[in-house]
Amino acid sequence: MYKDLRGFIKQVDELGALRRVNGADPKFELGGITEVAAGTAECPALLFGRIKGYDSGVRVFTNATTTPQRAALALGIDPNLKPLDALKAWMKKRQTLTPQRPAEVDKAAFMDNAMRGKSVDMTKLPAPYWHRKDGGPYIGSGSIVIMRDPDGGWINASIYRIQVHGRNKVTVQFDHQGRHGAIIARKYWDQGKTCPVAVVNGEDPALFIAGFEYLPDGQSEYDFAGAIKGAPVETMRGPLTGLPLPALSEIILEGELLPASKSTLPEGPFGEFTGYYAADARPAPVMQVGAVYHRDDPILLGSPPMKPPRFHFGLPFRAASIWSNLEMAGVTDVVGVWQHVAQLMTVVAIRQRYAGHAKRAALIAAANSYMGRLVVVVDDDVDPSDLADVMWAITTRCEPAEQIDIVRNAWSSALDPRIPDEFKQAGITSHSKAIIEAVRPFGWKDKYPPTSALTADEAREIEQKWGSVLRARPASAALPNAPRKKRSGKLRSKR
Ligand SMILES: Cc1cc2nc3c(=O)[nH]c(=O)nc-3n(C[C@H](O)[C@H](O)[C@H](O)COP(=O)(O)O)c2cc1C
Ligand SMILES: [Mn+2]
Numbered sequence: 237m238y239k240d241l242r243g244f245i246k247q248v249d250e251l252g253a254l255r256r257v258n259g260a261d262p263k264f265e266l267g268g269i270t271e272v273a274a275g276t277a278e279c280p281a282l283l284f285g286r287i288k289g290y291d292s293g294v295r296v297f298t299n300a301t302t303t304p305q306r307a308a309l310a311l312g313i314d315p316n317l318k319p320l321d322a323l324k325a326w327m328k329k330r331q332t333l334t335p336q337r338p339a340e341v342d343k344a345a346f347m348d349n350a351m352r353g354k355s356v357d358m359t360k361l362p363a364p365y366w367h368r369k370d371g372g373p374y375i376g377s378g379s380i381v382i383m384r385d386p387d388g389g390w391i392n393a394s395i396y397r398i399q400v401h402g403r404n405k406v407t408v409q410f411d412h413q414g415r416h417g418a419i420i421a422r423k424y425w426d427q428g429k430t431c432p433v434a435v436v437n438g439e440d441p442a443l444f445i446a447g448f449e450y451l452p453d454g455q456s457e458y459d460f461a462g463a464i465k466g467a468p469v470e471t472m473r474g475p476l477t478g479l480p481l482p483a484l485s486e487i488i489l490e491g492e493l494l495p496a497s498k499s500t501l502p503e504g505p506f507g508e509f510t511g512y513y514a515a516d517a518r519p520a521p522v523m524q525v526g527a528v529y530h531r532d533d534p535i536l537l538g539s540p541p542m543k544p545p546r547f548h549f550g551l552p553f554r555a556a557s558i559w560s561n562l563e564m565a566g567v568t569d570v571v572g573v574w575q576h577v578a579q580l581m582t583v584v585a586i587r588q589r590y591a592g593h594a595k596r597a598a599l600i601a602a603a604n605s606y607m608g609r610l611v612v613v614v615d616d617d618v619d620p621s622d623l624a625d626v627m628w629a630i631t632t633r634c635e636p637a638e639q640i641d642i643v644r645n646a647w648s649s650a651l652d653p654r655i656p657d658e659f660k661q662a663g664i665t666s667h668s669k670a671i672i673e674a675v676r677p678f679g680w681k682d683k684y685p686p687t688s689a690l691t692a693d694e695a696r697e698i699e700q701k702w703g704s705v706l707r708a709r710p711a712s713a714a715l716p717n718a719p720r721k722k723r724s725g726k727l728r729s730k731r
Contacts, residue, residue, distance in 0.1 A: 238440075241439065241441065241485070241535055244440070245535070253278070255283070257269060258286045259287075260288065261288045263365045269282065271540075271542050273299055274546040281299045283296075294361075297438075298539065301548065304551050312442075319550075320574065323572075323574070324559075331563075335459035336462030336468045338462065340470075346485060350528065358403055358405075364377075364540075366538075372399050373400045374399050377398075379395065380443055381398070381408055381434075384432065384479060391457075391480060392457065393458050396415065396417055407501050407503040408493060409506075409520050421433075424493075430493060432479060432492055436488055437534075438485055439486075441537075445553065446464065470482070470483040475490070487530040488528070494521065503520030504520075511542070515651075518650075565600055567586075571586065580607060583613075583621075586614075588678055590678070595673065597613055598673065603647070606647055609670060613674060614629045615676060634674040639674070641671040646668060652667055
């Protein structure tokens with residue numbers, strides 16, 4: 237397994253999936269190139285160097301885990317598995333992970349370059365303007381925010397976006413007040429204290445994935461990342477905050493998060509993963525940066541949100557946790573779970589065993605589908621990862637008057653473009669979710685008209701017997717114009 241971000245980049249390069257881009261502008265160009273690359277079939281990872289306006293050694297790495305192959309690689313799962321099989325392998329691995337507590341070390345390469353107190357100057361660090369209408373530069377698009385819960389002492393390490401507001405001020409944006417970071421910060425503020433905080437940029441991809449996971453209160457993303465890697469995350473005690481800082485990461489900010497009641501700065505707007513700017517600039521808590529450390533020629537892990545279906549992760553990790561939720565709740569016969577449209581649509585495939593089975597699965601999936609308005613249940617002959625297959629099921633097995641339900645006042649956030657601004661201002665950020673049962677009605681499923689397509693096994697048999705014929709190019713196609721000329725020559729001579 238790779239050791240750190242640099243090791244991961246090397247593995248991506250060995251797969252032939254890395255492109256080096258030199259001389260791009262951090263204002264819109266890095267974001268633009270990242271978006272265009274993410275829209276191609278190959279979707280390569282990008283390593284930007286000689287970025288305009290920065291020290292020539294500073295680099296930015298994007299599209300890190302945006303394909304199923306690289307998402308699997310980051311998890312230590314066979315990158316050659318088919319996407320749904322890879323997700324299932326991850327779901328199983330995730331269920332049996334043994335949390336690994338970080339191991340403290342006393343040296344870290346990021347201490348080689350330090351700015352402290354008055355010398356802190358964020359403008360020396362890469363912070364792209366990712367999209368045209370962004371309210372400012374963001375150093376944190378895939379960065380991890382580290383905080384210690386003052387009650388339990390456990391460390392939270394999750395991704396919240398970080399906007400740069402000058403030499404020593406950044407903001408941290410919580411989508412909603414249920415985020416662990418928001419809960420922890422409030423605890424310090426309620427005691428009249430500032431909240432010690434560190435921002436980790438250019439982290440190990442396992443930590444990037446852990447930072448996206450919905451872990452229960454009290455469970456550290458560090459322990460989860462260590463479990464993914466099968467080795468503890470090495471951390472060094474932060475000189476300023478005492479927080480554990482991942483020793484192999486690239487760029488670290490240390491400081492304090494000021495009470496939101498005393499000071500905020502307008503944060504955003506920022507092009508979000510829904511493909512919209514859902515809100516104007518809004519007040520966000522300010523981090524006073526007291527120290528900055530970085531490795532030589534540091535690499536920022538950038539993960540700008542892009543219009544769906546592009547997404548930070550090429551495998552829908554949250555579908556794996558919903559799959560797990562279903563299994564833990566005792567729902568049997570789940571054969572697959574997937575999310576489309578950047579996790580805004582969840583699909584569960586089940587082998588129906590009893591009346592109500594599909595709705596039971598759908599309600600659990602709906603409860604855990606953040607910002608997702610569409611939850612679809614399909615039968616086990618439908619591939620949940622294939623949107624065309626799912627639409628076929630919806631249009632041929634779902635009677636809308638009978639098999640669509642609406643759940644109201646459900647989990648979304650201020651990032652939801654369909655919630656009116658007045659509602660958001662009043663703190664109303666819930667929405668409704670449609671549950672579509674695109675399954676054969678249970679009561680007469682065995683009398684349902686049979687399907688006409690080959691089963692997967694039948695198709696495989698045909699492929700084995702006839703595949704070579706289908707793949708062979710006809711002889712005529714291999715002959716271009718030349719022979720025809722010859723033939724006409726012959727004809728002429730006969731005349
Ligand atoms: C690239 C990326 C950017 C994210 N940005 C934010 C953000 O700005 N604010 C936020 O609240 N969640 C953001 N998230 C989602 C959270 O990281 C995620 O929900 C995480 O589980 C929250 O952790 P917590 O449960 O410890 O609060 C982002 C996720 C990714 C992958
Ligand atoms: Mn957490």
